[in-house]
Amino acid sequence: MVDNTKTVRFGILGCANIARKVARAIALAPNATLCAVASRSKEKAERFAAENGFPASVRVYGSYDQVLEDPGVDAVYVPLPTSLHVRWAVMAAGRKKHVLVEKPAALDAAELDRILAAVESNGVQFMDGSMWLHHPRTAHIQHLCCVPRSANCIGPIHFIHSTSTMAATPEFLASDIRVKPELDGLGALGDLAWYCIGASLWAKGYQLPITVTALPDFTRNSAGVILSITAFLLWDQPNQTLATIHCSFLSHTSMDLAICGSDGSVHLRDFIIPYQETSASFDLTFGAKFVDLHIGWNVKPEEVHVVNELPQEALMVQEFSRLVAGIRDCGSQPSTKWPEISRKTQLVVDAVNKSLDLGCKPVSL
Amino acid sequence: MVDNTKTVRFGILGCANIARKVARAIALAPNATLCAVASRSKEKAERFAAENGFPASVRVYGSYDQVLEDPGVDAVYVPLPTSLHVRWAVMAAGRKKHVLVEKPAALDAAELDRILAAVESNGVQFMDGSMWLHHPRTAHIQHLCCVPRSANCIGPIHFIHSTSTMAATPEFLASDIRVKPELDGLGALGDLAWYCIGASLWAKGYQLPITVTALPDFTRNSAGVILSITAFLLWDQPNQTLATIHCSFLSHTSMDLAICGSDGSVHLRDFIIPYQETSASFDLTFGAKFVDLHIGWNVKPEEVHVVNELPQEALMVQEFSRLVAGIRDCGSQPSTKWPEISRKTQLVVDAVNKSLDLGCKPVSL
Numbered sequence: 117m118v119d120n121t122k123t124v125r126f127g128i129l130g131c132a133n134i135a136r137k138v139a140r141a142i143a144l145a146p147n148a149t150l151c152a153v154a155s156r157s158k159e160k161a162e163r164f165a166a167e168n169g170f171p172a173s174v175r176v177y178g179s180y181d182q183v184l185e186d187p188g189v190d191a192v193y194v195p196l197p198t199s200l201h202v203r204w205a206v207m208a209a210g211r212k213k214h215v216l217v218e219k220p221a222a223l224d225a226a227e228l229d230r231i232l233a234a235v236e237s238n239g240v241q242f243m244d245g246s247m248w249l250h251h252p253r254t255a256h257i258q259h260l261c262c263v264p265r266s267a268n269c270i271g272p273i274h275f276i277h278s279t280s281t282m283a284a285t286p287e288f289l290a291s292d293i294r295v296k297p298e299l300d301g302l303g304a305l306g307d308l309a310w311y312c313i314g315a316s317l318w319a320k321g322y323q324l325p326i327t328v329t330a331l332p333d334f335t336r337n338s339a340g341v342i343l344s345i346t347a348f349l350l351w352d353q354p355n356q357t358l359a360t361i362h363c364s365f366l367s368h369t370s371m372d373l374a375i376c377g378s379d380g381s382v383h384l385r386d387f388i389i390p391y392q393e394t395s396a397s398f399d400l401t402f403g404a405k406f407v408d409l410h411i412g413w414n415v416k417p418e419e420v421h422v423v424n425e426l427p428q429e430a431l432m433v434q435e436f437s438r439l440v441a442g443i444r445d446c447g448s449q450p451s452t453k454w455p456e457i458s459r460k461t462q463l464v465v466d467a468v469n470k471s472l473d474l475g476c477k478p479v480s481l
Numbered sequence: 482m483v484d485n486t487k488t489v490r491f492g493i494l495g496c497a498n499i500a501r502k503v504a505r506a507i508a509l510a511p512n513a514t515l516c517a518v519a520s521r522s523k524e525k526a527e528r529f530a531a532e533n534g535f536p537a538s539v540r541v542y543g544s545y546d547q548v549l550e551d552p553g554v555d556a557v558y559v560p561l562p563t564s565l566h567v568r569w570a571v572m573a574a575g576r577k578k579h580v581l582v583e584k585p586a587a588l589d590a591a592e593l594d595r596i597l598a599a600v601e602s603n604g605v606q607f608m609d610g611s612m613w614l615h616h617p618r619t620a621h622i623q624h625l626c627c628v629p630r631s632a633n634c635i636g637p638i639h640f641i642h643s644t645s646t647m648a649a650t651p652e653f654l655a656s657d658i659r660v661k662p663e664l665d666g667l668g669a670l671g672d673l674a675w676y677c678i679g680a681s682l683w684a685k686g687y688q689l690p691i692t693v694t695a696l697p698d699f700t701r702n703s704a705g706v707i708l709s710i711t712a713f714l715l716w717d718q719p720n721q722t723l724a725t726i727h728c729s730f731l732s733h734t735s736m737d738l739a740i741c742g743s744d745g746s747v748h749l750r751d752f753i754i755p756y757q758e759t760s761a762s763f764d765l766t767f768g769a770k771f772v773d774l775h776i777g778w779n780v781k782p783e784e785v786h787v788v789n790e791l792p793q794e795a796l797m798v799q800e801f802s803r804l805v806a807g808i809r810d811c812g813s814q815p816s817t818k819w820p821e822i823s824r825k826t827q828l829v830v831d832a833v834n835k836s837l838d839l840g841c842k843p844v845s846l
Binding site: 134136137140270271274275277279281283327331332333335344346348350356357358360362364366367368369370372374376377378379380381383385386389390391392393399401403404405406409410411412413416417427429478 | 499501502505635636639640642644646648692696697698700709711713715721722723725727729731732733734735737739741742743744745746748750751754755756757758764766768769770771774775776777778781782792794843
């Protein structure tokens with residue numbers, strides 16, 4: 117029996133593929149319940165509910181508005197194409213619904229600021245759908261990248277490298293919303309680089325870089341949507357760091373993250389989606405030197421395993437619901453942490469885009 | 482009993498630390514023998530011979546010239562500071578000694594061309610001391626990066642990332658020859674980036690990039706020597722590839738190499754010096770996709786182990802000696818493969834240096 121005074125009641129706006137994953141995450145999160153789902157057609161929503169085995173208690177609507185009008189819905193998850201985020205997130209906030217929006221949060225920071233102004237003025241929680249930030253592995257590594265420096269830290273970070281690539285099918289490249297300028301106009305920059313930019317900022321404690329520069333190997337489709345992008349982020353002295361990011365729909369699947377400090381380094385190859393659901397690992401190397409004659413190393417990387425009781429997307433829903441319940445039941449203020457993370461990520465996305473428009477010139481932040 | 486008609490007889494010019502490793506490699510290689518060692522002072526050479534347990538048959542000289550005059554020496558190994566390579570390699574070639582020179586091959590391509598002209602006109606073999614190229618792991622991976630494409634290939638390469646970093650001690654940063662402008666004036670660019678540039682070229686089948694661009698996070702010491710450098714190499718259509726390299730004396734030890742193609746990827750973390758001497762591994766991922774709901778991957782990287790009977794530096798000596806013996810005993814021509822690899826690497830080193838001098842502008846090749 118679900119205690120509705122404790123659980124946060126979710127409505128889902130749209131039947132995107134990613135909504136299947138998040139619907140399951142809502143079911144798995146102990147403090148969340150799925151109450152409603154909508155598509156632009158009721159038949160599609162009904163098919164989606166049936167295919168995903170939603171319980172009969174889930175209300176099925178033929179328009180997004182109906183979810184926003186449903187007084188039994190506390191929060192909405194918005195997996196719509198990015199171009200629709202601002203409209204529906206602002207409307208949801210206006211109806212006092214808390215907003216979990218799929219990434220990229222918006223097409224640009226100006227749009228995101230409209231969303232954030234709406235959630236702030238309506239006192240509702242905002243979070244974007246960057247699931248990996250909620251994995252306990254992420255917190256574990258964050259302790260190793262601690263600022264200021266302490267024991268068991270990898271030291272000041274000099275270099276960060278991350279990738280997010282996938283070999284898209286011909287069907288994806290022809291018709292997926294992520295390659296359509298009117299839907300997800302940011303293409304690989306929004307869908308993939310969002311993660312690499314987010315990871316770079318996260319590793320640097322969300323200090324913004326001073327400049328962002330796209331590299332000349334980008335690819336666009338015939339409609340101008342970015343299919344692959346490489347860029348670098350530069351943080352200046354006294355803790356100079358350079359982060360390279362490489363994101364592509366045209367390459368073999370990779371999710372590499374390497375963080376190299378003065379005293380140690382961390383390597384992951386599945387930082388966005390762990391290889392498996394129930395545990396994840398990362399490689400940690402401290403104090404590596406060469407043995408005498410330089411014929412080997414004194415240490416090999418240590419594989420650190422982190423067990424997670426819930427999948428990262430359920431942990432995301434749980435954290436979001438915890439904040440929503442605090443607002444709803446205890447009069448807490450919305451957390452500014454997650455909106456700020458989204459906004460900084462979006463600012464760097466904008467800067468990469470601007471650098472591309474300027475012919476790969478550096479863009480200051 | 483060593484059969485001197487089969488083995489190649491080496492003299493070593495100088496008692497650098499790296500000479501200890503290569504002296505051992507000469508002892509391990511079945512077709513090589515150490516015959517002579519020289520320092521600028523005979524006492525130093527004698528101490529070096531004693532400390533390294535050289536047999537009494539090794540002739541110990543107080544000047545490099547004496548090695549070149551020794552008719553019992555077929556080949557010299559030159560571990561001297563880079564600024565001295567051109568002088569001693571050219572002199573050695575003039576005395577018909579084959580030349581194995583420590584990397585970086587020279588301070589710039591003009592100097593290297595003087596060396597290569599001397600070895601060519603004297604009919605002797607040249608090779609630089611890039612040991613990792615001789616590890617069987619390297620050949621194994623090369624088959625996976627095959628051009629043109631075939632089965633079991635990772636497909637056209639889109640992205641290459643490599644690092645060569647080490648946390649130098651204060652003593653190193655104060656007094657090592659690699660931070661002295663008059664000795665190894667290329668600093669980290671010569672000592673470390675030589676490997677990353679070499680690996681990028683190797684992965685691309687030694688096709689030169691169209692442009693090379695340094696990134697603005699470089700560091701120089703007060704004498705102007707490069708202590709850290711990041712750069713990218715760009716190959717144009719139809720097989721566009723971008724390679725990023727990051728090299729530093731100021732960061733934790735790393736030797737990462739990632740090669741990402743259309744269909745698969747290869748990852749190493751010890752590409753220059755394997756963790757251990759007798760075997761090495763790399764991670765190979767083919768056809769990675771996400772499982773349904775994107776809650777995991779269909780495959781994890783496969784760790785491929787490659788056993789080597791001899792350490793890579795002994796394999797280098799063996800390959801060099803094989804070529805030398807062919808010239809000496811069978812009238813073969815010197816191989817142009819190794820000089821060409823050195824020269825292409827040196828051209829890209831020059832281009833990175835020039836890009837730095839131009840304020841990180843792209844330099845065409």
